[in-house]
Amino acid sequence: MAALRVTVWNEGQHEKTNLTVQKVYPDGMHTVIANALREQGLEVRTATLDDTEHGLTQEVLDATDVLTWWGHMAHDKVSDAVVERVYQRVLNGMGLVVLHSGHFSKIFKKLMGTSCDLKWREANERERIWVVEPGHPIVQGLGDHFDIPHEEMYGEHFDIPAPDTLVFVSWFQGGEVFRSGACYHRGRGKVFYFRPGHETYPTYYQKEVQLVIGNGVRWAAPSGLAELSYGHRPNPLEPIT
Amino acid sequence: MAALRVTVWNEGQHEKTNLTVQKVYPDGMHTVIANALREQGLEVRTATLDDTEHGLTQEVLDATDVLTWWGHMAHDKVSDAVVERVYQRVLNGMGLVVLHSGHFSKIFKKLMGTSCDLKWREANERERIWVVEPGHPIVQGLGDHFDIPHEEMYGEHFDIPAPDTLVFVSWFQGGEVFRSGACYHRGRGKVFYFRPGHETYPTYYQKEVQLVIGNGVRWAAPSGLAELSYGHRPNPLEPIT
Amino acid sequence: MAALRVTVWNEGQHEKTNLTVQKVYPDGMHTVIANALREQGLEVRTATLDDTEHGLTQEVLDATDVLTWWGHMAHDKVSDAVVERVYQRVLNGMGLVVLHSGHFSKIFKKLMGTSCDLKWREANERERIWVVEPGHPIVQGLGDHFDIPHEEMYGEHFDIPAPDTLVFVSWFQGGEVFRSGACYHRGRGKVFYFRPGHETYPTYYQKEVQLVIGNGVRWAAPSGLAELSYGHRPNPLEPIT
Amino acid sequence: MAALRVTVWNEGQHEKTNLTVQKVYPDGMHTVIANALREQGLEVRTATLDDTEHGLTQEVLDATDVLTWWGHMAHDKVSDAVVERVYQRVLNGMGLVVLHSGHFSKIFKKLMGTSCDLKWREANERERIWVVEPGHPIVQGLGDHFDIPHEEMYGEHFDIPAPDTLVFVSWFQGGEVFRSGACYHRGRGKVFYFRPGHETYPTYYQKEVQLVIGNGVRWAAPSGLAELSYGHRPNPLEPIT
Numbered sequence: 001m002a003a004l005r006v007t008v009w010n011e012g013q014h015e016k017t018n019l020t021v022q023k024v025y026p027d028g029m030h031t032v033i034a035n036a037l038r039e040q041g042l043e044v045r046t047a048t049l050d051d052t053e054h055g056l057t058q059e060v061l062d063a064t065d066v067l068t069w070w071g072h073m074a075h076d077k078v079s080d081a082v083v084e085r086v087y088q089r090v091l092n093g094m095g096l097v098v099l100h101s102g103h104f105s106k107i108f109k110k111l112m113g114t115s116c117d118l119k120w121r122e123a124n125e126r127e128r129i130w131v132v133e134p135g136h137p138i139v140q141g142l143g144d145h146f147d148i149p150h151e152e153m154y155g156e157h158f159d160i161p162a163p164d165t166l167v168f169v170s171w172f173q174g175g176e177v178f179r180s181g182a183c184y185h186r187g188r189g190k191v192f193y194f195r196p197g198h199e200t201y202p203t204y205y206q207k208e209v210q211l212v213i214g215n216g217v218r219w220a221a222p223s224g225l226a227e228l229s230y231g232h233r234p235n236p237l238e239p240i241t
Numbered sequence: 242m243a244a245l246r247v248t249v250w251n252e253g254q255h256e257k258t259n260l261t262v263q264k265v266y267p268d269g270m271h272t273v274i275a276n277a278l279r280e281q282g283l284e285v286r287t288a289t290l291d292d293t294e295h296g297l298t299q300e301v302l303d304a305t306d307v308l309t310w311w312g313h314m315a316h317d318k319v320s321d322a323v324v325e326r327v328y329q330r331v332l333n334g335m336g337l338v339v340l341h342s343g344h345f346s347k348i349f350k351k352l353m354g355t356s357c358d359l360k361w362r363e364a365n366e367r368e369r370i371w372v373v374e375p376g377h378p379i380v381q382g383l384g385d386h387f388d389i390p391h392e393e394m395y396g397e398h399f400d401i402p403a404p405d406t407l408v409f410v411s412w413f414q415g416g417e418v419f420r421s422g423a424c425y426h427r428g429r430g431k432v433f434y435f436r437p438g439h440e441t442y443p444t445y446y447q448k449e450v451q452l453v454i455g456n457g458v459r460w461a462a463p464s465g466l467a468e469l470s471y472g473h474r475p476n477p478l479e480p481i482t
Numbered sequence: 483m484a485a486l487r488v489t490v491w492n493e494g495q496h497e498k499t500n501l502t503v504q505k506v507y508p509d510g511m512h513t514v515i516a517n518a519l520r521e522q523g524l525e526v527r528t529a530t531l532d533d534t535e536h537g538l539t540q541e542v543l544d545a546t547d548v549l550t551w552w553g554h555m556a557h558d559k560v561s562d563a564v565v566e567r568v569y570q571r572v573l574n575g576m577g578l579v580v581l582h583s584g585h586f587s588k589i590f591k592k593l594m595g596t597s598c599d600l601k602w603r604e605a606n607e608r609e610r611i612w613v614v615e616p617g618h619p620i621v622q623g624l625g626d627h628f629d630i631p632h633e634e635m636y637g638e639h640f641d642i643p644a645p646d647t648l649v650f651v652s653w654f655q656g657g658e659v660f661r662s663g664a665c666y667h668r669g670r671g672k673v674f675y676f677r678p679g680h681e682t683y684p685t686y687y688q689k690e691v692q693l694v695i696g697n698g699v700r701w702a703a704p705s706g707l708a709e710l711s712y713g714h715r716p717n718p719l720e721p722i723t
Numbered sequence: 724m725a726a727l728r729v730t731v732w733n734e735g736q737h738e739k740t741n742l743t744v745q746k747v748y749p750d751g752m753h754t755v756i757a758n759a760l761r762e763q764g765l766e767v768r769t770a771t772l773d774d775t776e777h778g779l780t781q782e783v784l785d786a787t788d789v790l791t792w793w794g795h796m797a798h799d800k801v802s803d804a805v806v807e808r809v810y811q812r813v814l815n816g817m818g819l820v821v822l823h824s825g826h827f828s829k830i831f832k833k834l835m836g837t838s839c840d841l842k843w844r845e846a847n848e849r850e851r852i853w854v855v856e857p858g859h860p861i862v863q864g865l866g867d868h869f870d871i872p873h874e875e876m877y878g879e880h881f882d883i884p885a886p887d888t889l890v891f892v893s894w895f896q897g898g899e900v901f902r903s904g905a906c907y908h909r910g911r912g913k914v915f916y917f918r919p920g921h922e923t924y925p926t927y928y929q930k931e932v933q934l935v936i937g938n939g940v941r942w943a944a945p946s947g948l949a950e951l952s953y954g955h956r957p958n959p960l961e962p963i964t
Binding site: 091112113114115161164230236 | 352353354358362365396398425426427474
Binding site: 573592593594595596597599600601602603605606607635637639641643644646655656657658666667668669710711712713714715716718719720722 | 834836838841847876878884898908959960963
């Protein structure tokens with residue numbers, strides 16, 4: 001079986017302006033995520049906001065089985081044309097793994113149909129991620145929970161449609177909960193939202209987090225119909241009398 | 242209990258240009274739907290595309306518990322500002338009942354996050370609507386199926402997210418099936434899509450169809466939290482140590 | 483509209499043997515729950531394990547719109563015949579609200595098809611219940627969360643089927659989360675599981691808890707098809723050629 | 724990757740008593756299904772009702788990744804001990820693919836929690852199976868629908884819980900529809916119900932049907948947590964103050 005082709009997309013702006021982020025991710029978050037996926041045997045390229053067409057040309061997307069998405073401070077700078085291109089690819093089968101603050105990206109909001117709003121707080125608190133669907137491929141290799149020592153808090157209500165499958169729920173030290181792993185079918189594509197990954201913490205170096213992203217990529221890989229057709233069907237399959 | 246306040250929205254264009262439609266709905270589809278809902282004790286007003294702001298000013302929407310939507314040939318003529326206004330009201334609790342060719346309306350596509358495409362055929366064929374969730378309030382008063390003698394066919398694949406609750410599946414004489422009654426939560430609002438109602442057939446005069454629309458309106462009526470808040474939460478509910 | 487007829491069922495054993503429980507619920511938990519529902523305008527009777535046929539004769543069940551269920555130490559003492567009778571009534575439309583340790587009752591396990599197992603701890607800790615489906619009728623009248631000062635902890639993984647609608651998620655001080663409000667359709671009936679209510683705490687006196695149980699009862703009330711038929715259909719509705 | 728280990732279970736009674744069935748399946752339905760799965764690279768054994776312990780000893784189940792189940796006239800002859808054994812294995816991760824009249828098997832009813840009743844008719848009619856979740860791995864290799872020339876009709880209402888994922892809906896010539904491909908998580912296990920396969924028709928020789936069963940087996944293969952624990956947790960993960 002040929003390796004899955006993954007494109008790891010990162011806005012890549014915090015890394016250019018914030019010393020804390022630079023220290024944690026000197027080569028950008030995308031590099032750390034990409035390397036982790038390569039170690040899992042996936043074929044990975046990266047792309048960032050500042051690349052031409054954000055690195056997401058039609059050619060790149062056509063050669064991408066699963067796209068991962070991290071964005072935050074520059075959601076509005078992502079061109080609508082690229083968003084539409086990604087959207088069409090998802091409906092046509094490309095997987096999409098949306099990470100952390102990507103909840104507010106144009107592409108995620110467009111695919112969800114809701115505001116995707118939430119509560120948040122930066123207080124160095126502990127996040128504990130609990131598995132609620134223990135037979136799902138995305139949890140393979142985990143125990144029934146794992147901790148992230150320091151993270152930004154995201155709290156309910158998270159304004160998303162009820163997931164097709166809810167995989168994780170997070171507990172936060174400061175008193176909130178969050179649906180932190182959520183799976184969706186959209187057209188022939190699959191979307192996985194995974195919460196962790198604030199830019200000032202070394203979250204994407206953590207083994208469990210890397211495993212979940214890899215599992216998410218494998219789950220979201222194209223797996224359905226080769227094609228679909230819509231529109232006018234003048235000729236009934238059965239006689240109409 | 243005060244009566245639910247319903248706004249029945251109709252594009253109202255076919256009625257102006259098509260003799261067949263004029264014959265079936267001389268006062269517009271909205272009039273027939275509105276009267277049916279009034280007979281069920283609801284407080285109903287109507288609005289159409291050609292009204293100022295399509296009849297959907299902020300004042301009207303703020304005084305609307307549930308909006309029903311029929312559109313077809315003029316989806317693109319609905320202003321984006323009005324769509325955004327309706328969208329915000331739905332996320333804030335207003336119910337939305339989308340009828341038939343409303344599947345391609347801007348508001349429905351925005352709330353679904355998918356293309357909402359489907360197969361279709363006009364061949365005067367029989368539609369048989371089967372109940373698949375028999376304890377749902379939307380089926381109250383029905384038998385386990387009912388027939389519409391002549392309808393346009395809509396066939397799968399219907400490109401919607403898997404419904405939170407699938408209530409009806411249609412059988413068509415020409416050989417197709419269709420998920421014809423689908424319920425969704427979006428934000429604090431509820432959305433019910435109901436398939437029947439091609440403009441050249443007297444579908445909205447049929448008692449079962451009127452009952453389902455009324456049941457859908459009652460189900461979609463505001464019923465959740467009075468308000469929600471999002472955003473920064475600097476003060477944890479629990480101590481962080 | 484006639485008042486909903488509710489039967490509040492309580493095992494009623496802890497109250498007979500445990501001084502702490504007697505102090506909190508001198509007339510039994512069922513009395514407190516029943517009074518709270520009466521104050522909400524419902525027509526309520528109570529029944530307990532020690533009543534003849536556990537107070538759940540066919541006549542009682544036939545006159546019950548919604549049954550609430552609390553049990554714990556004597557699940558095995560509930561007769562299989564009564565369980566089967568309740569089960570048939572649920573499939574035929576009666577609502578069922580299962581409370582707290584009722585997760586391990588015969589009737590809940592039979593309707594879920596899973597072990598319904600979970601983690602637990604008695605440590606006087608705080609439970610914070612978050613709303614995750616803010617448009618659902620069961621949350622009407624609440625804010626976006628509420629606290630129970632002292633409760634038993636229930637933690638994931640909770641071995642239930644993914645709810646048709648997940649309404650609440652609980653946060654616990656000791657580090658766990660729990661899907662604490664879960665809605666299901668079963669046949670023509672509806673089932674609502676609501677977590678709180680350990681026998682040694684005054685949980686059922688708390689206004690929010692009473693409101694949720696009342697909302698759950700109203701949501702679970704019979705609302706679907708009047709009847710259903712199954713089995714042999716020798717005569718096709720359409721010609722087979 | 725080691726081949727998935729599949730056990731194809733067949734009641735195997737019709738084949739012993741019915742000449743029509745003997746003609747279609749001279750070596751039993753299980754043989755045809757098993758051979759089809761072997762051609763897809765799976766490691767397959769078969770078991771039948773008349774084998775010792777129905778061929779489903781603990782040893783066999785422990786060495787089974789996915790079990791397929793066909794039963795009809797002898798559901799009641801399946802021992803409760805074997806049903807319990809299969810049930811525990813499913814909750815612990817073994818996949819289960821339930822075929823056709825297996826809808827009334829003890830194991831399926833136990834896992835569903837409902838009556839699993841339906842309408843049926845034997846009239847040699849055409850079944851057309853439509854894909855409604857086009858990105859799901861179970862539909863890989865299909866077109867958007869396929870026909871079975873002659874089948875028994877199964878019609879709604881099908882008394883199952885709403886599937887976690889609804890994959891197929893069937894159209895029947897005589898006027899019914901049916902949710903014919905339904906996916907469920909139960910504990911750490913996965914269950915796929917697939918409708919076709921009446922014993923008097925050569926359905927299990929059809930390529931699309933064989934493909935769907937193979938896809939179903941691959942989807943249902945164990946893929947979640949290695950283990951789960953439940954019960955008393957005396958030591959909180961976080962301090963309780």
